[in-house]
Amino acid sequence: MTVQGGRIAAVTAPGNGSGTGAADATTADCDGLIMLPALVDLHTHLREPGDTASETIASGTRAAAHGGYSDVLAMANCVPVTDSPERVRHIIERAARTASCRVHPVGAVTKGLAGRELAPLDAMAAAGALMFSDDGVCVDDPTLLVQALEAARRTGTLVAQHAQCPRLAERGQVNAGAAAHATGLPPWPATGEEAIVARDVVLAGATGGRLHICHVSTAGTVEIVRWAKSRGWPVTAEVTPHHLLLTDLLTHDTDPLHKVNPPLRSAEDVAALRAALGDGTIDAVATDHAPHTASSKDRHWCEAPFGMLGLETALPVVAEALGAGGEPDWGLVATVMSAGPARIAGLADVAGRPLRAGEPATFTLVDPRADWRVDRTESISASDNTPFHGMTFRHRVVATMVEGCVTADIDHRLGSRRRACGR
Numbered sequence: 165m166t167v168q169g170g171r172i173a174a175v176t177a178p179g180n181g182s183g184t185g186a187a188d189a190t191t192a193d194c195d196g197l198i199m200l201p202a203l204v205d206l207h208t209h210l211r212e213p214g215d216t217a218s219e220t221i222a223s224g225t226r227a228a229a230h231g232g233y234s235d236v237l238a239m240a241n242c243v244p245v246t247d248s249p250e251r252v253r254h255i256i257e258r259a260a261r262t263a264s265c266r267v268h269p270v271g272a273v274t275k276g277l278a279g280r281e282l283a284p285l286d287a288m289a290a291a292g293a294l295m296f297s298d299d300g301v302c303v304d305d306p307t308l309l310v311q312a313l314e315a316a317r318r319t320g321t322l323v324a325q326h327a328q329c330p331r332l333a334e335r336g337q338v339n340a341g342a343a344a345h346a347t348g349l350p351p352w353p354a355t356g357e358e359a360i361v362a363r364d365v366v367l368a369g370a371t372g373g374r375l376h377i378c379h380v381s382t383a384g385t386v387e388i389v390r391w392a393k394s395r396g397w398p399v400t401a402e403v404t405p406h407h408l409l410l411t412d413l414l415t416h417d418t419d420p421l422h423k424v425n426p427p428l429r430s431a432e433d434v435a436a437l438r439a440a441l442g443d444g445t446i447d448a449v450a451t452d453h454a455p456h457t458a459s460s461k462d463r464h465w466c467e468a469p470f471g472m473l474g475l476e477t478a479l480p481v482v483a484e485a486l487g488a489g490g491e492p493d494w495g496l497v498a499t500v501m502s503a504g505p506a507r508i509a510g511l512a513d514v515a516g517r518p519l520r521a522g523e524p525a526t527f528t529l530v531d532p533r534a535d536w537r538v539d540r541t542e543s544i545s546a547s548d549n550t551p552f553h554g555m556t557f558r559h560r561v562v563a564t565m566v567e568g569c570v571t572a573d574i575d576h577r578l579g580s581r582r583r584a585c586g587r
């Protein structure tokens with residue numbers, strides 16, 4: 165491939181020379197690597213402002229670039245909450261100065277994520293918010309959700325719901341069933357997710373406002389989303405890499421590294437989630453990258469916060485989950501990690517583009533023979549709460565380019581462009 169002026173100038177077949185040879189073009193030896201459109205994450209927690217000990221826009225987006233991402237949507241549960249046009253603009257301005265990938269703020273649905281009063285959604289959309297979510301908590305009041313969905317329809321945005329019924333999952337810590345029995349910890353039942361999703365898809369259908377379901381974790385939710393889509397309702401859904409690979413068996417050890425919302429579920433749920441990605445019921449993989457400091461995670465399970473890292477390991481984990489130890493369907497991976505999320509966020513003009521001449525040079529390179537052993541001490545994120553520590557993955561992201569600028573390059577294959585871009 166040849167890149168010029170931030171765009172793909174020519175695509176050459178493997179082993180077929182290096183393109184145009186123009187003086188200002190850069191070529192790199194990528195033989196044996198897989199090239200994908202750079203990834204788009206609908207669900208990242210960057211923690212800035214508020215909790216910069218666990219992550220900053222700079223550290224989180226560096227982790228994103230090393231994970232193959234060109235774009236992340238930054239969730240609103242910062243301190244202060246992203247619940248005003250000023251807060252949206254503040255994040256856009258901070259990202260312009262410090263980020264290694266494009267950052268798109270998510271606006272809160274309710275002021276302070278308190279679930280009582282609608283935030284100024286129209287003004288936040290005008291300021292650049294692409295999506296609205298109270299993620300971390302559920303928008304429990306259906307009248308507020310209806311108003312938010314109406315605002316989403318008016319502004320061409322969408323509402324992402326953290327589906328967790330506050331009453332049904334009130335004290336929930338681990339998946340209901342075997343994990344709750346083995347650990348003695350309070351159960352977090354599938355109904356706590358499914359009851360909210362069933363209600364909300366009806367509201368999306370009634371209002372015509374686009375609804376996105378965050379981190380789907382159960383086979384029952386998959387069925388509800390499938391039903392909603394069959395009715396033509398404006399519903400999309402995401403699944404996390406960890407819910408595609410890990411099961412609730414891991415939580416039996418009560419290591420808070422395995423504590424996440426929603427909880428890790430059963431092997432049957434994992435199988436249903438994989439199948440739903442394959443048949444299009446689930447539209448996207450989203451990391452729900454949730455950094456937490458070592459001191460906050462190094463506590464008894466019940467006192468530790470929910471959440472795990474995701475950006476740096478997402479691609480290898482998804483490749484493993486979908487490829488069963490071999491090569492996954494890379495077309496499917498590109499759809500669910502790049503083009504699909506770009507379309508949902510309204511970024512399809514700039515992200516998730518096909519890799520052909522004339523398109524932006526925005527791609528990621530994957531080594532399919534890396535046998536990469538994840539080591540939490542090498543985390544690029546400011547936190548290291550990965551549940552994949554010590555696991556070996558066949559694939560590894562080795563470089564990322566966004567509009568011709570190198571944003572990650574672990575083997576220095578694309579080195580010359582980094583200097584040209586001043587990053």
Ligand SMILES: NC(=O)N[C@@H](CC(=O)O)C(=O)O
Nearest residue numbers: 209299300424425454470471
């Ligand atoms: N997923 C989590 O377990 N935690 C997230 C919040 C969320 O996504 O619900 C966080 O912000 O830490």
Ligand SMILES: [Zn+2]
Nearest residue numbers: 299300326378
């Ligand atoms: Zn959530």
Ligand SMILES: [Zn+2]
Nearest residue numbers: 239299300452
């Ligand atoms: Zn989240």
